[in-house]
Amino acid sequence: xxxxxxxxxGLGFVGVLLISLVINGADYFSNPPEPTAAHEFHxxxxxxxxxxxxxxGKFDRQQLQRGFQVYKEVCSACHSLxxxxxxxxxxxxxxxxxxxxxxxxxxxxxxxxNPETGEPATRKALVSDxxxxxxxxxxAARAANNNALPPDLSLMTEAxxxxxxxxxxxxxxxAEQAGYKNEKGQELLKEFPDVATPPGLHFNPYFANxxxxxxxxxxxxxxxxxxxxxxxxxxxxxxxVSAFLVWTAEPTLENRHRAGWATLLFLxxxxxxxxxxxxxxxxxxxxxxxxxxxxxxxxRDRMDEQKAERGIAG
Ligand code: HEC
Numbered sequence: 001x002x003x004x005x006x007x008x009x010g011l012g013f014v015g016v017l018l019i020s021l022v023i024n025g026a027d028y029f030s031n032p033p034e035p036t037a038a039h040e041f042h043x044x045x046x047x048x049x050x051x052x053x054x055x056x057g058k059f060d061r062q063q064l065q066r067g068f069q070v071y072k073e074v075c076s077a078c079h080s081l082x083x084x085x086x087x088x089x090x091x092x093x094x095x096x097x098x099x100x101x102x103x104x105x106x107x108x109x110x111x112x113x114n115p116e117t118g119e120p121a122t123r124k125a126l127v128s129d130x131x132x133x134x135x136x137x138x139x140a141a142r143a144a145n146n147n148a149l150p151p152d153l154s155l156m157t158e159a160x161x162x163x164x165x166x167x168x169x170x171x172x173x174x175a176e177q178a179g180y181k182n183e184k185g186q187e188l189l190k191e192f193p194d195v196a197t198p199p200g201l202h203f204n205p206y207f208a209n210x211x212x213x214x215x216x217x218x219x220x221x222x223x224x225x226x227x228x229x230x231x232x233x234x235x236x237x238x239x240x241v242s243a244f245l246v247w248t249a250e251p252t253l254e255n256r257h258r259a260g261w262a263t264l265l266f267l268x269x270x271x272x273x274x275x276x277x278x279x280x281x282x283x284x285x286x287x288x289x290x291x292x293x294x295x296x297x298x299x300r301d302r303m304d305e306q307k308a309e310r311g312i313a314g
Pocket of ligand 1: 070150
């Protein structure tokens with residue numbers, strides 16, 4: 001009895017689920033969701049093609065130094081890099097003396113305490129410090145940026161879908177909204193007349209909702225004068241700073257790639273050894289079965305001969 005009741009209760013549940021599936025499915029097809037401007041006009045990131053891409057990728061240290069220079073001279077005015085310390089810059093190929101000088105001359109000082117009065121104060125950055133934030137706190141950051149908060153960039157290439165390709169595309173993707181068309185040739189303001197970029201925001205089709213609070217940070221070729229003589233086009237600066245942000249998010253990327261290769265090599269050798277020992281262990285066992293068992297063709301031939309001699313058919 002309990003089983004029968006249970007069966008009908010279960011049947012009831014399944015029935016309700018099926019009915020709601022059918023009704024909602026029909027509703028979806030008869031009444032498809034309205035297309036939105038962000039859905040129709042958002043662009044997928046373009047490939048930045050960095051040296052660190054792929055399984056065998058390695059950092060291009062010259063490029064990381066250039067990217068650091070872009071961060072230092074442009075982005076650090078608004079964005080913090082709070083998970084990175086100055087001493088880590090030796091990883092990019094700077095000498096210890098150079099890193100000391102970079103910390104000492106950093107535009108923002110580090111919060112500290114006046115040793116005589118105990119009052120809050122600031123001091124020059126040391127090699128052991130993290131990069132200081134350009135703003136004292138979130139309120140100050142928002143006040144200076146039209147109420148938008150410039151996010152910390154340390155882990156940015158891990159935090160956003162598309163990673164460094166996204167950062168590169170975002171930096172080079174600012175466009176004029178009037179007359180902007182997508183790949184299908186639709187014009188944004190004709191299709192969606194009420195999505196004009198509000199004052200204080202900037203149109204950028206790579207940003208999720210198409211309007212970003214960050215003013216275009218890289219605007220003219222030569223904005224940064226590279227120490228290594230590379231031509232600093234906007235595209236080059238965007239690529240370099242994206243490469244630098246891959247490093248800040250994962251400074252040990254090369255170790256991970258190396259460990260991956262070592263693991264593959266180890267697994268390949270282990271598999272070959274396992275196969276050889278399998279062959280070795282079963283070698284005798286197989287020979288004996290073959291020599292004696294009824295599956296041995298020679299044994300069967302002998303039986304057939306004996307049957308034939310005795311006149312047994314089949
Ligand atoms: C004048 C200040 C300013 C400068 C300079 C600046 N940014 Fe921004 N940035 C912002 C603000 C404000 C936001 C938040 C935008 C928003 O949420 O709409 C932002 C957001 C971002 C984002 C996150 C976008 C997202 O998906 O949320 C990235 C990445 C970024 N900036 C990278 C950079 C890089 C790289 C540089 C240097 C080349 C730079 N920014 C220079 C103010 C700035």
